[in-house]
Amino acid sequence: MIRKNKVISWVMLLVWMGIIFFMSNQTGEVSGNQSDLVIKIFEFLGIRLDSYFGELATFIIRKASHFTEYLILFLLLYRVNCLYMGKRNAKLYTLLGVLLYAGSDEIHQYFIPGRAMAFKDVIIDISGGGMAMILTWIYENVKSNKES
Known part of the structure; x- marks a missing residue:
């Protein structure tokens, strides 16, 4: 079962990394x-992002x-x-992994026509990872308090 x-x-992780790539x-x-398709989906749901944000709608979606x-x-x-180390170390190594993958992703985009390498995107990416780290910490603390 553990195997x-x-x-x-591992498969879920590698598939997700492939999707990002x-x-x-x-x-x-x-x-x-x-991005325009996402805006149209919101519009279909009755949420007109263009009317709220104008030109910023695409930027916000991206x-x-x-x-x-x-x-x-x-x-x-x-x-x-977590399969290989304690949760504290796992969080730190995971955040480092997210940073490295975000950086390599931006370098990759540099070579794609019409795309650019942007440091601000790495900051946004690591912020997403940081939020997930906070959420896992909260979840684990609430779970351990319930078990006590």
């Missing part, structure tokens, strides 16, 4: 179209995507790291 959990954890490998035009991608990456990487 099965390890395999599942695939999304970063899209040209600037394709990436922009994906940065929220960065934040969310790396929040999820933290959770998946943390799950894998």
Whole structure:
């Protein structure tokens, strides 16, 4: 059973890293179209982001995507790291892993037409990882208090 959990954890992590890589490998035009699609989905749901934020709507969608991608990456990487070390070390190594992957992702984007390498995106990415770290800490503390 433990071996099965390890395999599942590793597969989920690697698939998610692949998804991030695939999304970063899209040209600037394709990436922009994906952001527009998200805005249209919100519009279909009755939320007109353009009327609230104007031109900033696409920017907000793009940065929220960065934040969310790396929040999820933290959770998946943390799950894998917990298989091999204590939770405190796992959190630190996971945050470092998120930082390294975010940095390598921005370097990757530098070579994609219509995309750019942006330090601010690494900050947003690591913020998503940091939020996930805070959420896991809260969850683990609430869980241990309930068990006491």
